[in-house]
Amino acid sequence: MKRDLQPCQFGRRASAARLASTAGAALIAAAVSVGSAQGQTVTLAQGVDPESLDPALDTLITSVGVMMNIYDSLVWRDADGNIVPGLAESWEFPEPDRMELTLRQGVTFHNGEPFNADDVVFSYQRLFDEDNPSPLLTSLRGFVDSVEKVDDYTVAVNMPGPRATVVPTLIRVPILPEETFAEIGPDAFGSAPVGTGPFEFVRWDKNQQIVLERNEDYWRGPAAIERFVVRPIPEDFSRFASLRNGEVDIIANVTAERVEEIKGDPGLKIGTVPSVRNMFVGMQTAEPPFDDVRVRRALNHAVDKQALIDVIMGGFGRQNASVCTQTLFGAAEMPLFDYDVDKARTLLSEAGYEDGFEIEMLGPVGRYTKDKELQEAIAGMLSEVGVRVTHVQPEWAEFIRLWVAEEYPMHLIGTGNQVVDCDQHLGYRIHGPRYGRYYQSDEVDALVEEQLREYDTEKRKQILADIQREVREDAPWIFLFDLVDIYGLTARIDWQPRPDEMVWAYDISVSE
Amino acid sequence: MLRFLLIRLAQIPIVIAVVSLIVFVFLNASGDPVQLLLPVEASQEDIAQMREALGLDRPLLIRYWEFLVNAVRGDFGMSLRARRPAIDIVLEALPATLELAGAALLIATAISLPLGIMAAVRRNGFIDAAATVISVLGQSMPVFWLGIIMIMVFSVQLGWLPASGRGHWTALIMPAVALGWYMNALMARMTRASMLEVLGQPYIRTARAKGLPEHMVVLKHAFGNARIPIVTIWGLQAGAMLTGTVITETVFSWPGIGRASIYALQGRDYPVVLAAIAVFTVMFLIINLVVDLIYFLLDPRIRRS
């Protein structure tokens, strides 16, 4: 048994194995004839299969990523992060709380149904159906009240007030064909969707593969690749093995250890992009010991964030003491809390905790890259200043329940951002005018409301910077770092990853 | 026989009711499907509205009662997440699981029968020792550990077999071997034990005394009588196999019920979980029913009574 596991066999392919793999290549080629890494077919492997391809039902980012290849939104964001027209050619604000969009003409859905304003109104208004509420509505509430038809190619978006981030918010709502949807019904539509996007739906073998084919009549022009296949592979290691084996072309969430290995393989390469996701340790600022800002700052000084990045994240990460990930609109660079155990001890004893304290930390396992390692390492660092952490690591469903209920004084979590704007992070993290938990400040709340009404980008950036400064001083979290998304690619793939965690196959091309 | 059959069939609803009640209560008390369904920024109103729309605001026992009443008619309700019939989601995954389990059973039988028989015939010999080691090793390795090592060797190092997925027969090999390996262990031990017991019986000595060739003695007389306890093991394995499929399907990305039910559990999509429990239970009982029927056919004593 033990001989099978000699170190020399791992990480390096022996030449005998090379020979053998040539012999086996035929087997594999046959095995993956549908959805393989061959020709003009590009295969993506991610952790989970969508529940549904109806955007009103599944809002998980990996599912949305698949859908955005099938559907278009009114507005879109290119790979560089710029907001660009989608099914809407242009837009304007006749009133601060009303937006009018001119729609693209001559676009048809994959089944031939022509696209017009009715489809837009339908796609939005169905989300407001009270009897059949959509999780997607949560993203719209507070930004969009209703969408109405002005004429066949003009629609109006009514807002509850001025909303500076309404344009990128519209990216999140794909446009569906009204007539087709009514004809085949929601069940069948969710399993075999029709859109206007760059790829047409072909088939979906549940938990196995989703096959999409290029839409030759796409209004932006046909995509570079013929087929796009998405496969769910839950195990990290199996995903990586499939990439190495040439069964898939793109895998997400590559761990730092594998980067060197991928770089060393001439058939593979990595693609990286600073993510919209920021990791932090939240603290219950309403109760002792974290109601004292000195304690919160002490903990910020006690954690060696650079060591976390260098050692656990393999150098992929960026220290950030702002509430906003630095890739977001409006993010400002904030001075970091330096790693200083003595300062941390002094602050703690000033606050009356010379001997530290015992505390429970809630954390997920297997949700974020290296989440368990991070929790263990942070607990180890905090123990140096006398803060003795007990881990509470339930499975994800229970984690979310406990987190929402604010049952524990500390938690590790990461916030993503689909709007790619600071505002969404403020909404998530600050218990103010909208959602948020664990941290509340009247001053910050007022600023959060103000920036949302400010259409002038420069002025808005100013207010956002003020918010970030204020929050940094309050230190309601142990600020950790922004993630870097790492993708593993086969060498023939030419693709620059996007910061918003979606794989948009229209941007992919293949060199043979 | 008929009475026996009826008792077995009557068990199905009881098992489903008991198991589903426990799982139903536990799942509802931990985690919240609505909070998982909605993005993290969901407000209290969003949560309340969604809860009401899904009917989750009503008392637990009333919902359970409704589930039972509908389940009798084969209606397990709508999946909370996919909003289509829960039973469809489970039945879609059934063929993949049957394929995997069938292949695993085949592999396990093909290895364990000859191994067990030879081990018994050459008791304490080399084959016996080898059989013991193989079967004990099979039982003592965590299935996921074995699976990952197989992927490491056969996919990454040698490049012989695909590391994931389903569709071609080569993709079935590794998951079936990983799962079969575990079953093989118990079956080989059982075969050996039953054969030993039979080989010690007087009629075997008689057969040998009559001058029958040894392979006839072993295969016809001894194995013919030892096969009943061996069949029993098949039935017992059916239940244990579930744990194996859940893990094997995850390691090898196999689109079966095990994986579907874990997803549903993690997402607190309890209609799907309950439907999966029902399907599993029915499967288990059908397999045992078949085993009983085989008994009935194999053993003249039972047939006569």
Add this chain to the structure above:
Amino acid sequence: MSVLIRNPKALIGMAIVGLVVFAALFADLVSPYDPYRQSLRDRHVPPQFALSEDGHLLGTDHVGRDLLSRVIHGARIAVIVGIGAVGVSAVLGMAIGLVAGFYGGIVGSFLMRAADIKLAMPMILFAIAWIAFFGGGLFSVIIVIGLWGWVPYARYSRSVVLTLRESLFVEASIAMGASNRTIMMRHVAPNLIGPLVIIATLQLGEAVLLESALSFLGLGVQAPTPTWGSMVADGRNYIDTAWWTVTFPGLAITLFVLGASFLGDALRDWLDPRSE
């Protein structure tokens, strides 16, 4: 007893199980480091198969903890989980089996139907629901694994009771007015112990395997408790970059289960002469 010593299987089994129990009892004394002490800078140090003052014989894990110390302390958890789960199973199974055997009739068949139901239950789903509800504490994991394995105990104790009830000497004691309790202690208990010990030894290994399966699904004993299962589960993502983190705890599981089943087999051969 001498049979046991002459049997190589028994010797190997006793040696392995003895080693694990020794490690469990004296973990604090024999392990070179604190199993919880981490040092990020010493992450994934490969094994140094030589004894030195500050070396790591089996290497270090993903947060720089000494793997050997964790494997040794893992033995303690394995023994606690094993014995705890076996205890739960045995007590529950025997209680059900004895009651079913003694009282027979409706109660008896009801209890035995319960055993059938247990066998048909998708236990893994039950276990996940259980841990979601009660959390991944050591105690909760022990109970759920214990609930997994009680049926063989119940079946066996019932069959023993049924056989004995028919036997002459028990009938005689009943005729002489012996209480159920006396019959229990005098006649049933001695006949039960042997076979139940065999079942228990075999289940010991199985409990450790189940714990590792739960850990794989992220549901095992809470971090940072060093359990073999969670070490293998955590290490599996480093199999190609830090093979030792998954290999050594995996070997520990395999060896322990192997030892337990060898011991169980040997005990069976010894206590059940019919199979000799």
